[in-house]
Amino acid sequence: MCFALEQLGSYFGASICAVDLNADSFSDLLVGAPMESTIREEGRVYVYINSGLGAEMDEMETVLIGSDKYAARFGESIANLGDIDNDGFEDIAIGAPQEDDLRGAIYIYNGRVDGISSTYSQRIEGLQISESLRMFGQSISGQIDADNNGYVDVAVGAFRSDSAVLLRPYENKTYLAVGSMKTIMLNVSLFNAGDDAYETTLNIQLPTGLYFIKILDLEEKQINCEVTESSGIVKLACSLGYIYVDRLSRIDVSFLLDVSSLSRADEDLSIIVQASCENEGEMDQVKDNKVTLVIPLRYEVMLTVHGFVNPTSFVYGSSEENEPETCMAEKLNFTFHYCMKADLHCLDFLCNFGKMESGKEASVHIQLEGRPSVLEMDETSSLKFEIRATAFPEPHPKVIELNKDENIVHAGFFKRQYKSIVQEENRRDSWSYVDSKSNDD
Numbered sequence: 027m028c029f030a031l032e033q034l035g036s037y038f039g040a041s042i043c044a045v046d047l048n049a050d051s052f053s054d055l056l057v058g059a060p061m062e063s064t065i066r067e068e069g070r071v072y073v074y075i076n077s078g079l080g081a082e083m084d085e086m087e088t089v090l091i092g093s094d095k096y097a098a099r100f101g102e103s104i105a106n107l108g109d110i111d112n113d114g115f116e117d118i119a120i121g122a123p124q125e126d127d128l129r130g131a132i133y134i135y136n137g138r139v140d141g142i143s144s145t146y147s148q149r150i151e152g153l154q155i156s157e158s159l160r161m162f163g164q165s166i167s168g169q170i171d172a173d174n175n176g177y178v179d180v181a182v183g184a185f186r187s188d189s190a191v192l193l194r195p196y197e198n199k200t201y202l203a204v205g206s207m208k209t210i211m212l213n214v215s216l217f218n219a220g221d222d223a224y225e226t227t228l229n230i231q232l233p234t235g236l237y238f239i240k241i242l243d244l245e246e247k248q249i250n251c252e253v254t255e256s257s258g259i260v261k262l263a264c265s266l267g268y269i270y271v272d273r274l275s276r277i278d279v280s281f282l283l284d285v286s287s288l289s290r291a292d293e294d295l296s297i298i299v300q301a302s303c304e305n306e307g308e309m310d311q312v313k314d315n316k317v318t319l320v321i322p323l324r325y326e327v328m329l330t331v332h333g334f335v336n337p338t339s340f341v342y343g344s345s346e347e348n349e350p351e352t353c354m355a356e357k358l359n360f361t362f363h364y365c366m367k368a369d370l371h372c373l374d375f376l377c378n379f380g381k382m383e384s385g386k387e388a389s390v391h392i393q394l395e396g397r398p399s400v401l402e403m404d405e406t407s408s409l410k411f412e413i414r415a416t417a418f419p420e421p422h423p424k425v426i427e428l429n430k431d432e433n434i435v436h437a438g439f440f441k442r443q444y445k446s447i448v449q450e451e452n453r454r455d456s457w458s459y460v461d462s463k464s465n466d467d
Contacts, residue, residue: 036062036070043104045116047137050274051219052076054141055083056090056118058101068092069100071120075141088144090120092133098125100133107168110178110195111136111147114217118142119180121163129153130162132182139276150193152184160186202295204288205326209239212281212319216266216301223303224270227263228279231298234258237284249279271303288323295321 041058048054054076060069071090074083092100103121110117115137123130134148152162165183172179172192180193202210216228232238238253238260251264266277300316379388 033059033062036060038062038072041101041104043106043118045106045118045137047073047116047118047142048075048139049115049137049217049219050076050078052078056104056120058104058120060099060102062101064094065096067097067099067124068094069098069102069122071101071104073142086141088142090133090135090142090144090146092120092122092146093125093131093149095122095125098122098131100125102164103166105166105168105180107134107180108178109137110134113138114215115139117147119166119168120146121166121182123161123164123184125163126151126153128160128186130159130164130184132163132166132180139274152191155191156189158187159184159189159191162187162191201322201324202285202288203324203326204290207288207326208284208286210283210285211242212283212297214279214281214299216271216277216279218271218273218275220273221305222270222273223305225304226266226271227302228266229298229300229302230262230264230281232260232262232283233295233297235285235288236260236295236297237287238262239282239284242280242282247277247279290323294323297321 036059038059039057040060043056044053045056046053055074057072057074058069059072061067062070068091073086073088073090075086076082077084090101092098094100100122101120102123105119107117107119109115113136117134117136120133120135121130122133125131130152132150133146134150136143136147152159155162162184163182164185167181168178170179170181171177172181173194177195179195182191182193183189184191212230214228214230216226218226235258238251241247241249241251241264248267249264251262254261254263262281264279266279271277297319298316299319302315375390375392377390382388
């Protein structure tokens, strides 16, 4: 089969990528034309969907254009990234190495059931990574896992700066907190990428501590489930459809599960989901229809800390009873002093309360004496008392999800005219606060 483009000099075919965009088990094609111009060399990428009939390709009306920037040469490189967003469809990256005055950028597009999204989901500029990068996106390599963490990494070349960049996704884990959680939702999406599937069955195995409650919107779905339990392990065998599940059709099922019986977070939960049908051995394309969903557990710790200062304010200076007090107006400019390690101006207390049962309270009373240097603080200064708390479960400190509040308490100052106090009058070894003189708007 031959593909052709009418615009001369577009460099149509300078890059090409085979990828199954719509998860129908047939390879689709993306063809780059980086020199195609509306004004000058903006570049285009054309999408051809495999019809499944003798490798016949149907050109999509959608043409990918990136940001359609002047002289970007969008489509110079195209790479299959695999399913990076876990929606069941493979995704691709397209390079525009001359975009933004040769700085370069790459674009992420997501596959979907009708082919590919017409707009990009993410744009990554070379300038975001380093100001020295030039022609970032000239080459792209996907579907690699450089750090072996189970997430897809992307390598991008920037040859004008003699550089290659490895892009690694941030790990955003979801945890199940053992404690207040009572129910969770298990959403299963089943897509038939092959021929019509007869007597399709969805099998789900739940670990100890999880129990099946119901299927949401059951009356609207053609689902019938049989539930069995053995040694605390619950198994569901759900038949889907009346007779068969149509080719290229999708069934979404939501299971409501009870997690209130969970009491330990020593091990992660593993839910096994497997789909099967009577004629799967006769189907042309059979993929692994089994998936294991691992849910990390965390102990839920509700920890609240609070503190107070008594008295909340005091008067310093002359002791004449009839002399009027003046409260200084708070200024917009503040002076802060931040504690560093081994800071002589800050005093830290560390109190270990040992094991604390749920609902238990503990109090610490600390008495402080101010030295005469406190009198040298101006009217915009304040003493700052910061209270923090940390909880650790036993015997596994790593499993902890801590919700904590903290109070920062300030002691206010009211100022009278006062007489100097001779330093020798201070015969106590006590805590001194010293104000640092720096303005912070």
